[in-house]
Amino acid sequence: MKQYHYLFDSLNDLERACYDLEDLGVAHNHLHVANNNHLSLEKKHLNDVGTFGDTDLIHSGLRGLIIGVVASAVCGTLTWMYFGHHELGGVITAFVSLIALGFSTWLGGLIGANHDNWRLSPYHDLLADGKSLLIVDMESGQEEQVQRLMASQHREAVHTGESSSVDSPLKGGWHLHLKEFKQVA
Incomplete structure (x- = not known):
């Protein structure tokens, strides 16, 4: 599935665009x-x-x-080289490998929880200034209709790019914007 990104200055204009897209046949849960x-x-x-x-x-x-x-394989190999002769060498190796795998995954998630989504990172400053981003998930037959609708009826929307809805860990930069959490008074 393909995603189209549209930037809006006004939330009211974005709301109207969402209603028009739903009338066109885009499902409500495909508009983010x-x-x-x-x-x-x-x-x-x-x-x-x-x-x-x-x-x-x-x-x-x-x-x-x-x-x-990768860390699990390295730690497992080193542990096996050191403890392989021990009668519990296999258990120790498996334990160390699982700890390395779990810790790396946990740490990656923890880092990600405190940073903007990699798709939203280019829009970080614009969102901080009060603008809104509409992400439209489209099936293959809807692309042309959506582009035509947005170009003709919603000229205030700026088409800022496209992306795939598949979340590949190999895409996106390694520099993430720290998430700004606002306190509610």
Whole structure:
């Protein structure tokens, strides 16, 4: 599935675009909105990207898993070389390998939970300035219709890019923007 990204200055314009896209046949759960004011999105019944879409938890966790597989193999090999002759050498090796794998995955997820999603990272400053990002998940037959609708009826929307809906740990940069958590008074 392909994702199209549209940047809006006004949340009201974005809401109208969502209604028009739904009338076109795009499912409501295929429209995701990134905005720093989550309460406004809830009041307008717009799909917030949510915690998993707002943070890099899954993406960084998968990166941690890949690093953990390598660390697990290295730690397992070294442990086996040292404890292989011991009668519990296999158990110790398996334990050390699992700890290395689990720790790397946990650490990747922890890092991702405190950073912007890699897809939202290019829009970090714009979202901080109050703009909104609409991410439209489209099936292969809808692309042309959506582009035509947005170009003709929603000229205020700026098409900022496309991406795949598959969350590949190999995509995206290694520099992540720290998530800004605001305190509610």
